[in-house]
Amino acid sequence: MPERIYNFSPGPSVLPYSVLQQAARDIVNFNNKGIGLIELSHRSKEFMGVAQEAEALIRENLKVPSNYKVLFLQGGASSQFFMVPMNLLQNGMKATYLNTGTWSDKAIKEARLFGEIDVPFSSKEEKFNRVPKDDEYTVGPDSEYLYFVSNNTIYGTQFQSFPTADALLVSDMSSDIFSRSVDVSRFGIIFAGAQKNMGPAGVTVVIIREDLLDRAPENLPTMLRYKTHADKDSMFNTPPCFSIYCVGLVMKWLKELGGVEAIEKINNEKAALVYEAIDSTDFYRGHAEIASRSKMNISFNLPTPELEAKFIADAGAQGLDGLKGHRSIGGCRASIYNAFPREGVDRLVAFMQEFARANG
């Protein structure tokens, strides 16, 4: 194994090394069949097997009920921002969105092209430093669904528990899917780009309750209806084969590790270590309110922008890579997704302590 850097990138992000090694073998010669994985027809029994296994493992790891479809789509979570309202809303229908970050903000903008959108909570004025408590908003009875982003990658906030409102839940879980247990049966649609906890960029997983497939208006383009893809097991047209294959490998890795329950425990421990390093000195300052802290993305500041730049550069020189915060809030951010190793967290914490001593 060549020396690996510790990759704190918010996505595309670190993947299990065993997954990379397996992918490297299969790309050249899939299962010793004399053909590369990415050369396989998507209609071949070999690739159909790959896609079916990936779906089965998603279902198993997330305990997806049988009345939900699991779809492999393209276009990123950004395409779901319009596909959700396009499929669920018609003339004058309403939906409720919680505005907790850049991605919900963008989703709201797209949704307004299709329906009347109510936004009863926004933390925009506070630089999205928190998510709402259940009693901070209400969902009107005429709202078709309640939309929220379960984890806000940029700001490092996360819903610790899911909204209890009596509404159909739709959630963008791009940056924390498979990091913790979810009762899927409470949701209408869950979607997530793969490039954080599931695999490489290029595929979006959509988990949709079957009865919602028939909600779409008549005049939608074929490719933009969820039903088109559900009816053909995501093979209506050529799917992003390599990304689906990798998702399958990551799901297998997760299952062998003990599944979502096991990784949730590890994630809790990893995040606690970093937050402890932040809270144990006045040198570091977490961006998120404590009750909203994300276990996937930890955004924090140092006393000055100059120190932040030095922190990022010095860390990088030690193989702790990708700690620069998003341009919209600056500062630093450690993204520690499922595949980010515990040793890397220990290394970061040691570096933080040392840096604070030397520069505090």
Added chain:
Amino acid sequence: MPERIYNFSPGPSVLPYSVLQQAARDIVNFNNKGIGLIELSHRSKEFMGVAQEAEALIRENLKVPSNYKVLFLQGGASSQFFMVPMNLLQNGMKATYLNTGTWSDKAIKEARLFGEIDVPFSSKEEKFNRVPKDDEYTVGPDSEYLYFVSNNTIYGTQFQSFPTADALLVSDMSSDIFSRSVDVSRFGIIFAGAQKNMGPAGVTVVIIREDLLDRAPENLPTMLRYKTHADKDSMFNTPPCFSIYCVGLVMKWLKELGGVEAIEKINNEKAALVYEAIDSTDFYRGHAEIASRSKMNISFNLPTPELEAKFIADAGAQGLDGLKGHRSIGGCRASIYNAFPREGVDRLVAFMQEFARANG
């Protein structure tokens, strides 16, 4: 090198072996940086370099004029079926489509959601066995564009020269892009899914004349406007990084081989060998009319469906894989894209002669 089968799959399809080997190395450890290619942030200077090089090589190989944008999109060519009319047509505008196969047929269906579509030529009644000559159709002066599929993968037909009509040309070149010279300046939009001549599935290359970027109506979702992606060099959201990377490798392979002019000559030779094998006996019967024959996909029949099944099975047993024709016309099909090796064509021709002797 492990023993390789000869892969006649219509797509995803065979790729240069050197590309697979390079991809296998980079997936685990990109440029010896201690990070895998598919773990790189799309905003990292490493990946930005990869994407820029891929674009530059596309421009170089296809001689794309500077007033055209090259976009890396998702959703397959099937998503272009609606994006083209959605971006180019508004209330009651017209466009002209030539119906030469399954994919143009589907494109027409989607286009009718957005405008008035004229179809002055269709070979549907003849099982799409030919493409039109220039004098077989006219394009009305009020038509915004003339749409055609340059090569029909399923039926094995191909425009030998492009329409000369005085109209803005829009072409789906999914199955023959980079197989022959194209004067891009005659086109408004050229698009192609990568998984035949460019790389793995998961990315669609769109080449669009810049002045067309401003044609889109106001109310389109952000992700469905070409301009969104053009303005951000295909990095508006996370792009399909791995597929773009592979396209870059294939483009480099093509350039080193001598570019489009060199591969065109090779393609002509390869196709001539197979057609000669078809025409030299009464045992085989080409599906396409001679003047419409494709150099990428060669569809042919044997005297009976039983013999066709035996042909496909016997060929497969000899490592000549993927020769089954599309279910819509049955029979056999040899897809011999850019990366399909000449030796494989020789092997197929020898097999065809032997099979005809033994079963004729």
